[in-house]
Each structure stands twice: as structure tokens, then as C-alpha cells.
Amino acid sequence: MTAVWSEKQAAIETGQMTIEKFIDGLYGEVSRLVESADINISATENQTPKTSLDRLTVKCPSCNSDLVMTAKACNCIGCKFRIRLELRGKKLTSKQIETIISKGKSSEIKGFKSKKNDSTYSMFVTLANKETGELGFEYPPRDDSQSSKKPSTKNMSRELKS
Secondary structure, eight states: OHHHHHHHHHHHHHTSSOHHHHHHHHHHHHHHHHHHOOOOOOTTTTSOOOOSSEEEEEEOTTTOOEEEEOSSEEEESSSSOEEESEETTEEOOHHHHHHHHHHSBOOOEEEEEOSSSSOEEEEEEEEOOTTTOOEEEEOOOOOGGGOOOOOOSTTSOHHHHO
């Protein structure tokens, strides 16, 4: 078809064919092709495609828009609210993010990595700023019953110290 159009373009340039005649022929050819086309569209093909990003069930605490999960963060589609998923060597799940947003605080999450050594610890993650998505942390209460530290004499009465 391109070769035919090239020939017709050359004919227009030399004056052997008018532009109107070319357009009329082009219109007729395109109409014939459309009519003879076998088009089968199923109901699923006609639907608008979904975005590949997962949406959370909770809304943005800042602007009430939808929140979407990307590989690295939970982002609001309407403002600058953002929570990074990787935190101190631990990747937060969408369920944990939803809990932090809806309740303001997660349950105790285990597996955060220490910067000093290879040990892990647990903590509660809090939503420190509802406008930006900045997170805060709370450490669970210590279990002093397993501590091997000696009792402090700081709070003992004088009679017991001597």
C-alpha cells in the first residue's frame, strides 16, 4: 500500500493527479478495509485496564485519597503522604501499613536489624506525622525477670547498704 501511495504522490507532484482525487481514493480504500475487517471484542477486552499497583483498603489520613503500594513505598495519589516499606532492615507488609494508618500504631513487629551487630529486635511502629507519613518507634517493655544484672543500691535505704 505504501508503494501505491508513493506512486500517487509522484503523480500529484507531476500534475497527473489532483489531491482531491487522491483523498477520495484513499477514503474509499480505508472504508473498504474497515468494512472487511473481522473485529471480535469480548466484554473483558472492552473494560478499562486496572492499574498494576495494589490499593490499600484504608484512605490517606492527610487528604482521604487512595493509597497505592509500590515496590518501595506506600504513596498517596492525592498528596505527599508516603511511608517507605523498608525500615531498619525489615520490610513492612501492606497489612502492617494499614494497621499503622488506621490505628496510629502497629502491633509488635519482630525482625528489625541492629546497626551495631547482626542481632534483631522488635518494636512498635507509630504514625508520627499524618501529613507526611513519617513514622515513629516505640520499644516493647523489657522483661526484667530474665535480666542477669545485679540489683542497684541506689534506691536502698541506708541500713541495708551497710
